[in-house]
Amino acid sequence: MYGIDLHKNKERYFTIGDNKHQKFAFLALKRKITVSKVAPVNLDSERLKSEKLNEAEISLHLSDNQENELSSLLYDHREAFASDKESLEEIISHEFDMILNIERPYPPLVRRPAYPASPKSREALEIHLEELLDLGVIRKLPVSLYIDASWDGLGAALHQVQIINDKPLEGPICFISRQIKPTEARYGASQMECLCLVWALEKRNYFLEGCFFEVIANCTTVNSLLNMKTCNSHMLSCQIAIQEYRGNTTIVHKYGSIHKTEDGLSRWPLPNNIDNPSYVPEEASPQIPIEGISVTDLNTTFFEEVRHSYTQDKNCSILCQLLTKDCKDNSLIHALDEIRRK
Structure with a gap:
């Protein structure tokens, strides 16, 4: 009371x-307390939190100012969030670099796989992929890779069937070419065609990874490369290089008279330099420095003295006798010094 x-x-x-x-x-307080300024409330930011971020979990450890700053940041980048009224095509992707401030071994949360492997998650992923296919964001259409090689260079063209006016028409995606290197000029015609296939798959793997495609070439050797059983070292290296595409590709032969586009790319190729996106550097052979050269002229007298010195040494004399025998001689072996018996 x-x-x-x-x-x-x-x-x-x-x-x-x-x-x-x-x-x-x-x-009595000498300092007067007055309300001079009230922090403004962004109604649009609050509406974003209530409508699009209502299922988001914001940490309870944030202060009021930190939570307001986070809301403002999310509102400034609100285009990255889609609602149920927007299509999947309107989702904007963002790339960022994340630098970890911890060292190995990483905690379990950091080491989690990118996609959980539960059946429910796989089913949801399949449904999402089907939606993307229906919207045309990703396409599941036939892809063809045309290749050709000549003594001037290598050429390749990547084509895909596109639906134009409700009709499937094959159209180009990209063309690549380069001049051959001096070391490649010694290859035969079949080796050059196989080299072109390996080079085209390497330079356009981001288009072909994970999809089924056809390789069209005017050389029958390329057609049988995957099933070739006896081949030289160069063809074997080409065979190993394309093994990862074995289950996803079919190699088809096409006569050279109708193989025109790729023939022009290989006969008039781009220079093989760093300005060419399909550039392949020349592999420099390792240079072993020569520290010095010594030349000695010895007459026969020197070698005679060496032979005579061997006969004067007991162990050398016994070793020479052992080398001339066809079978093992234990008596001569026991006559050697103990250190020589080892």
Whole structure:
């Protein structure tokens, strides 16, 4: 119970409980408290939180200012979020670099796989892929890779069937070419065609990874490369290089008279330099430095003295006798010094 005396004395004081002798005075604050500015509330930002981010979990450890800053940041980049009224085509992708401030071994949360392998997650992923296919964001249409090689260069063209006016028409995606290197000029015709296939798959693997496609070439050797059983080292390296595409590709032979587009790319190729996106650098052979050369001219007298010195040494003489025998001679072996027997 608090008692406050406001009438009997000029000084204002209050007491606590029944103790009337202990008095507590009121202190006047010299600093005036005034409300000068109220932080504005962004109604659009609050609407974003309530409509599109209503299922998001914001950490409870954030202060009010931190939560407001986060809401403002999300509102500034609101185009990255899609609602149920927007199609999947309107989702904008963002790339960012993440630098970890921890060292190995990483905690379990960081080491989690990118996609959970549960049946429910796989089913949801398949449904999502089918939606993307229906919308045309990703296409599941036939792809063809045309290749050709000549003594001037290598050429390749990547084509895909496209639906134009409700009709499937094959159209080009990209063309690549380069001049051959001096070391490749020694290859035969079949080796050159196989080299062109390996080069085209390497330079356009991001188009072909994970899809089924046809390789069209005017060389029958390329057609049998995957199933070739006896081949030289160069053809074997080409065979190994394309093994990862074995289950996804079919190699088809096409006569050279109708193989025109790729024939022009290989006969008039782009220079093989860094300005060419399909550039392949020349592999420099390792250079072993020569530290010095020593030339000595010895006459026959020197070699005679060497032979004579061998006969004077007991161990060398016994070793020479052992080398001339057809079978093992234990008596000669025991005649050697102990260190030589080992």
